[in-house]
Amino acid sequence: MGTLALGEALVGALGTMTICRGGYGSRQAKDQQRREIRSGAPHPTGAPVLRDSVEAGTFEHVFFAAPAKGETDRLLRAARRILDAGRQLRSEARAGVRDLTPAEYLLTTLTAASVRLFEEILTLSRLNRGRVFPSYDYLAEATGLGRATVARGLRVLERIGFLLRQRRFKRVEGDGPGPRYAQTSNVYRAILPRIVAAYLPRWMHPAPLPDDVVQHETDRVAETEAMIARVPLHDQGDAVLDRRLAQILACLSAALEAQDNGPERESQTDPEPLPDSLV
Secondary structure (H helix, E strand, O other): OHHHHHHHHHHHHHHHHHHHHHHHHHHHHHHHHHHHHHHOOOOOOOOOOOOOOEEOOOOHHHHOOOOOOOHHHHHHHHHHHHHHHHHHHHHHHHOOOOOOOHHHHHHOOOOHHHHHHHHHHHHHHHHOOOOEOOOHHHHHHHHOOOHHHHHHHHHHHHHHOOEEEEEEEEEEOOOOOOOEEEEEEEEEEEOOOHHHHHHOOHHHOOOOOOHHHHHHHHHHHHHHHHHHHHOOHHHHHHHHHHHHHHHHHHHHHHHHHHHHHOOOOOOOOOOOOOOOOOO
16 A cells, blocks of 8 residues: 555656646747747737738838839849949959948849849839739749749848838738738839949939029029018018928829829739739
8 A cells, every 4th residue: 555655646746747847848938939029020919920011002002103114124224234343343352452342342242133033023013013012932933043042132132222122911800809910922112222323334324404404493493592581581481381381282282193093002912913924
């Protein structure tokens, strides 16, 4: 009986130790989950929403802009020009001919894969009037690059300034109280960064305004300032405020008119439009 009682006591003690070990492991898992939440990996509600994400459908009408005629071709030529310039800068730096500035070193990070991604994004921008929101998988399939290479190439384009990128999330239905969110594709807008202007040939720079147009604008500004100077001091503040208010109202009116006359917003749950346009 004594041996049996001792065995039961040992079993009970071991069971208690196992339970405590399981509880300790659970605490470790919870602490790890809290650390991941603070780092921005999973959303506190359980949805994988990344930091700096904006809800889809709330800002695209301001973010997207249809490219002008020939703009996408000029941007692609500029990117290819910078790719060659970056190679030349790396060669000169290795030979000790020159010390690279931070801007020059940034240009040397541009790769052929980044330019290929930029070309695909420009193609989508031209075909879809500036509405570009492809997924990583779509870009990988369209360019023949790996998904990791796509992610690195997009970061390079964004750091140099060729690309504006905004993360998005969308609302999804789920069980239980409270809203549910899920990450969706990013939106992109291609631009010409200022740091590349010095490395572009003269014929790729924007055409300067004619001298008569520049002189006319200078005269107009001077006349406006002279008119305000002739106004009594107690009325100058009202004149300046009225002019600024008129400018603000004009901008708001133009934005509303562009929104009313613009294309209808596509469903944010659909993939990139015209995915087979290059086939």
